[in-house]
Amino acid sequence: MLEPIGPLPPEIYWRRRALAIGVAVVVVVLFVWLISSLGGGDSPETANTAVSADVTVPSAAPTSAAIDTGVPGQNNTDSTPSAQQSSSPATTNGQQPVAVTPGQCADQSLAVKATVEHPTYRVGEKPKFGLVITNIGTTQCERDLGAGQQLFVYTIDGATRLWSNTDCYPPTDPLIKSLKPGEQALYSVDWSGTTSQPECQGERVAVGPGAYTVVAQLGAIKSTPEPFNIG
Structure with missing residues (x-):
């Protein structure tokens, strides 16, 4: 086969x-x-x-350690703030924040101006000053216009303080005033033409002829000096 x-x-x-x-x-x-x-x-x-x-398994260890240590600047989405941390108020430079009363006029929302009724007065006359407070903000607010309302008389160069309306007559009662945007509050004070010191200390002496300025102040808000003359 x-x-x-x-x-x-x-x-x-x-x-x-x-x-x-x-x-x-x-x-x-x-x-x-x-x-x-x-x-x-x-x-x-x-x-x-x-x-x-x-090689892969050890690489997970540093990531876990970084989250556990809470290094500043790292985001840890898995962590939850404790109740103690959540209830603590925020601080600035180690100080507690200043509470702001709702509806109160902030300093930046107010403008203060001093006025003089006449530019020149004779010796012995009582100059009449005005204090004008204007709400320059965009919302209505209120402010105590009593306790912090002050007027000061200085020499023309501003170097010497001669008088203040609160030296001998400090305000004692609050004067809460509500101001709409653009609304003004006006107050007038007569000056005797004599010097004064805080708490009405020392002798009050009549000022002589010369050039002077008056400055209005509400709390920490000061006006620009307004000049006037005594002659």
Whole structure:
């Protein structure tokens, strides 16, 4: 049965058989080599994976430590402020914040001006001064215009304080006034033309002829000096 049968010469059939056997051998060899290659590659890949895992796991530790220490400047979205921290008032430079009464006129919302009825007075006359307080803000507000309302007389250069309306007659009762935007409160004071000191200390002396200025003040708000003369 191994003898080739057919119309062609026998050597032709032998060559075809040899070629088929050779191809089959090559295929088997390639298959064995491929299986061997795949089986031997498992170890390096596994080793690389293990090394990669060793490097990745420690990297999580610094991140966790940074959150736990609460370093300033780092955001920790998982943390929750304690009740003690939440109830503590905010401070500025270690000091408690100053409470602001709702509806009260802030200093920056008020303007203060001093006025003089006449530019010149004779010696012995009583100059009449005015104090004008204007709400320059955009909302209605109220302010105590009594206790902090003051007028001062200085020499023309402002170097010497001569008199204040609160030295001998300090205000005792509050005077709460509500001011709309642009609304003014006007007050007038007569000056005796004599000097005075805080708490009405010392002798009161009549001032002589010369040039002077008067300054109005409400709390910490001061007006510009208004000049007048005594002659």
